[in-house]
Amino acid sequence: MKEHIVGEEISALSDGALSGAARARAEAHLADCGACRRELESLRHLKRLLAAAPRRTLPADLALNLEHRYVGARPWTAAFTRPAFWVPVGAVAAAALAFSVWSRSLSPAGDLPLEPLLAAHERYSAEALVPEPNLVASSYSDPLTLTYADAADGTTE
Amino acid sequence: MLAAALAPAPARALPRPEELLDAALAAPSVPYQGHVMVTQWYGHSADGRVRSRTEEMRVYVRPPDQVRREFLTLDGTVARVLISDGDRESVRLVKSGRTIVGDAAGTGDKVLAPELERATLLSNYDLSVSTAEAVAGRATWRLSFAPKAAGKARQTLWIDRETKIVLRLKRWQPGRPFASEAYFVSISPRKEQPEELFRVEDSTGVGSAVHARALAPRFLTLDQLRARSGSTFPDKLPGGFIFESADVFSVRKSPVRHARYTDGLTVLSVFQTDRPVRLPKNAAIPAGREALPGPLRASTAGKVMQWRVGPRHYVMMSDVSRDLMAEIAKSLR
Amino acid sequence: MDAETFAGLIAQAGDKAYNFAYRLSGNEQDARDLVQESFARAFEHAGAYDASRPFDSWLLRILHNVFLDGMRRHWHSRTVSLDAPSPVEDTGWADLLPEDETPAHDELARRESLDLLQKALDRVPLLFKAAVVLCDIEGLSYEEIAQVADVPVGTVRSRIHQGRLLLRREYEALERRGGVAS
Structure with a gap:
């Protein structure tokens, strides 16, 4: 009587990691053996269950933290990039901050930046009857960092 | 008689929504400090994930109107410091040493009387109160705002039963990837707070101060706006929005007229410019039922839409739905 | 880059x-x-x-x-304070998904059966658990898993098999107790 397939081989078969003579032997055995077929199906069911597990994504604050810390920081960029593509640390760090939504690419000359308008809108939200003062403070001080970081001293208009 | 004695004690009565609202809006009764997390979700990125932005902050409050906020980077260092002494406010950017100064938030000379704004709120939203889970270890009431008109966000406040401080806020649109939330991770009322914490930073040793228009907005009436800039705006917009005030400032020497609208809870801005404004480079939000007059993008302010009418460019900012934005844009032609 | x-x-x-x-x-x-x-x-x-x-x-x-x-x-393991609502967990992605996706009922059922899966995983010894997770959740090949775990492919194969047997046993035990269909 043919021996049952070793359990490990059934697992490997379900993973497509069995080949050559071992695979031929296993498949031949399965043709005749209900018990092993059931075991294979049971393992496949478990695999399907695991594969269907919803993927957890990086929590937003952690993702931001990592981006902030590691994007553009040497020596990692050195390991990843060729000199032609290396971007100065400061600019990348700034771009990687929460306002990465804002593009720094060239735009048609004469276009106005959005940040001052955003700052004005968010700052005005702080005057609402029902503000969430912590939320709006976060919102309006944010675009200010881009708008005014390089501004000359004195009053801006 | 016996039945009454055996009956469970009546549940503690819920406060009336309007009373709770007023209590929450009033100035804090005790000094306190705490740790707050703020998160905003704003649309999808190209690979389908929901974009979000989170900030962590330490807050110190001294009644009636002094606040110090320190925004932390996620390894705990301070990135920005906002200080308000009730009259003026400073924003110090730690990395660049730059300080920006202006009027304190919440002290604006609004055109709309508070009673009228409150009445507008009540006419545009259904308020309700319920019991709620604890926030930062403290018992709360939950005050919810349900919009009567379609296309607007819902909002819920968790209000501390003892001090009436708002411990948590959540604002979201069901089924839409736009939401914001702020909540106290921990909070401790204090007997007092030292004055030194709330000294506005006019000029620091390192950088020096910039007086920023964005932090010192004007509150012009519609007539004043017209007189100053020649631009006219309607006093009402679809969706229950009313004109509150306007401002005029310039960006790169080009004038920007800012008309602000409110429905009592939601704020909507319409900017009018003579030159186009550069929108964020993320994926455009597709049109809904209504055709859009121009590109619509997601930002931390909700949505931003730009369109042209002749030589004028308009930019609208709000977190209302794209259909409502399209409808409002139509009324501004 | x-x-x-x-x-x-x-x-x-x-x-x-x-x-x-x-x-x-x-x-x-x-x-x-x-x-x-x-x-x-x-x-x-x-x-x-x-x-x-x-x-x-x-x-x-x-x-x-x-x-x-x-x-x-x-x-x-640290216990997470229940007083501080976590924004992502608490908000519920059902609230943040675009209109055309319908989570709700299926999502809830799926989430529940998957809690069970994690509970079962928690009971599997870590070397076996890691191998199974890398194979069946992350979809790595045996060779790739061997690189990650720094062991020969043969060891990977036996760890995966052992891990699955243990996981299956724990999962079925939890199912019998909880009565939640997978």
Whole structure:
């Protein structure tokens, strides 16, 4: 009587990691053996269950933290990039901050930046009857960092 | 008689929504400090994930109107410091040493009387109160705002039963990837707070101060706006929005007229410019039922839409739905 | 490689790492710590990274080591304070999905049966658990798993099999107790 397939081989078969003579032997055995077929199906069911597990994504604050810390920081960029593509640390760090939504690419000359308008809108939200003062403070001080970081001293208009 | 004695004690009565609202809006009764997390979700990125932005902050409050906020980077260092002494406010950017100064938030000379704004709120939203889970270890009431008109966000406040401080806020649109939330991770009322914490930073040793228009907005009436800039705006917009005030400032020497609208809870801005404004480079939000007059993008302010009418460019900012934005844009032609 | 691509690479690897870390440790706090520590270590040893090899696998290998180190130091799970609502967990992605997706009922049922899965995973010894997670959740090949776990392919094969048997036994036991259909 043919021996049952070793359990490990059934697992490997379900993973497509069995080949050559071992695979031929296993498949031949399965043709005749209900018990092993059931075991294979049971393992496949478990695999399907695991594969269907919803993927957890990086929590937003952690993702931001990592981006902030590691994007553009040497020596990692050195390991990843060729000199032609290396971007100065400061600019990348700034771009990687929460306002990465804002593009720094060239735009048609004469276009106005959005940040001052955003700052004005968010700052005005702080005057609402029902503000969430912590939320709006976060919102309006944010675009200010881009708008005014390089501004000359004195009053801006 | 016996039945009454055996009956469970009546549940503690819920406060009336309007009373709770007023209590929450009033100035804090005790000094306190705490740790707050703020998160905003704003649309999808190209690979389908929901974009979000989170900030962590330490807050110190001294009644009636002094606040110090320190925004932390996620390894705990301070990135920005906002200080308000009730009259003026400073924003110090730690990395660049730059300080920006202006009027304190919440002290604006609004055109709309508070009673009228409150009445507008009540006419545009259904308020309700319920019991709620604890926030930062403290018992709360939950005050919810349900919009009567379609296309607007819902909002819920968790209000501390003892001090009436708002411990948590959540604002979201069901089924839409736009939401914001702020909540106290921990909070401790204090007997007092030292004055030194709330000294506005006019000029620091390192950088020096910039007086920023964005932090010192004007509150012009519609007539004043017209007189100053020649631009006219309607006093009402679809969706229950009313004109509150306007401002005029310039960006790169080009004038920007800012008309602000409110429905009592939601704020909507319409900017009018003579030159186009550069929108964020993320994926455009597709049109809904209504055709859009121009590109619509997601930002931390909700949505931003730009369109042209002749030589004028308009930019609208709000977190209302794209259909409502399209409808409002139509009324501004 | 420009900054945006690099940021995307980190995001992608970070997601994979976090998912792996979560399945290994069974809770968010430890998963966060594992990911932070792994990135820090990867950064420290950036010189050793061979850019012609996939970054994901390299990071997972570091994470696997960090986890083992942690286990050896008797790393305990922390309990998360129930008073502080976590924005992502509490909001419910059902509230944040675009209109055309319908989660609700299916999602809830799926979420429940998967809690069971994580509970069962928590009871499987870590070396077996890691192998099964890498194979069936992360979809790595035996060779790739051998690289991550730093063991021969034969060992990977037997760990995967043992892991599945143990997982199945724990899962079925939990199902009988809880009565939740998978």
